[in-house]
Amino acid sequence: MSKNDGISQENLATIHLSAELIKQSHHTVVLTGAGISTPSGIPDFRSPGIGLWTRFFPMEVASLSAFRYDPELFYRWLHPLAVHMISAEPNPAHIALAKLQAAGYISTIITQNIDGLLTRAGAKNVLEVHGTFNTLTCINCFKQVTSEGIIQPYINDCIIPHCQVCGGILKPDVILYEEQLPIKTWVKAEAASQSCELMLVAGTSLEVMPSAKLPIMAVENGAHLIIVNNAETYIDVRADVIIRADVADIFPQISDEVLNA
Numbered sequence: 001m002s003k004n005d006g007i008s009q010e011n012l013a014t015i016h017l018s019a020e021l022i023k024q025s026h027h028t029v030v031l032t033g034a035g036i037s038t039p040s041g042i043p044d045f046r047s048p049g050i051g052l053w054t055r056f057f058p059m060e061v062a063s064l065s066a067f068r069y070d071p072e073l074f075y076r077w078l079h080p081l082a083v084h085m086i087s088a089e090p091n092p093a094h095i096a097l098a099k100l101q102a103a104g105y106i107s108t109i110i111t112q113n114i115d116g117l118l119t120r121a122g123a124k125n126v127l128e129v130h131g132t133f134n135t136l137t138c139i140n141c142f143k144q145v146t147s148e149g150i151i152q153p154y155i156n157d158c159i160i161p162h163c164q165v166c167g168g169i170l171k172p173d174v175i176l177y178e179e180q181l182p183i184k185t186w187v188k189a190e191a192a193s194q195s196c197e198l199m200l201v202a203g204t205s206l207e208v209m210p211s212a213k214l215p216i217m218a219v220e221n222g223a224h225l226i227i228v229n230n231a232e233t234y235i236d237v238r239a240d241v242i243i244r245a246d247v248a249d250i251f252p253q254i255s256d257e258v259l260n261a
């Protein structure tokens with residue numbers, strides 16, 4: 001380890017190379033996943049052993065048919081995750097990506113997360129391919145509403161939201177099992193991935209389809225690839241740079257080198 005905040009010499013070299021690739025690229029796309037939000041205290045709720053997934057087998061509650069069958073069970077199951085999300089704050093990785101985007105070095109940010117933390121860090125036009133808690137849709141008449149005035153009563157008293165028009169149950173616009181990704185968002189994510197010069201994979205092990213396909217679309221169209229993640233991914237063999245570390249340690253360093261060099 002060097003004296004530089006505990007970052008190893010090997011990581012200093014890869015941080016430098018990443019910064020060079022970002023500066024040279026005219027069109028950079030970032031793909032993020034659960035690993036960018038774990039430093040904010042949000043558990044990766046797909047991981048085995050995490051309480052949310054072991055209390056109920058997820059397909060029994062987190063699928064569209066389960067939601068329709070017993071929305072109250074879904075909302076009770078979701079409650080601890082929702083409490084985590086509403087109290088979480090953006091971490092240095094979210095903030096560094098937002099800064100790089102504001103300075104023109106990142107064109108598009110795609111996220112598999114539903115926590116809204118990139119937007120709260122100042123990122124713009126984030127493509128949330130697994131949906132968002134910012135809006136809800138009535139499962140009966142399909143009226144869509146914003147979460148304003150709905151989330152807080154749910155967080156405080158677990159009050160289940162109902163449609164003002166027809167009285168039906170409102171479902172958060174997050175993607176459950178058996179649901180398609182939001183099509184307009186997904187089309188933009190694919191187009192950005194296919195046309196970028198550089199893709200930056202940050203905090204995702206690329207185990208969830210179809211998002212896991214986006215980096216392969218990028219490299220097959222000639223893009224460079226940087227992967228910052230704690231664990232291996234299937235596409236490591238195609239990467240120009242691999243940094244096996246916490247995104248919250250690495251991204252502020254990359255951002256400083258790009259913006260201040």
Ligand SMILES: [Zn+2]
Nearest residue numbers: 138141163166
């Ligand atoms: Zn309705």
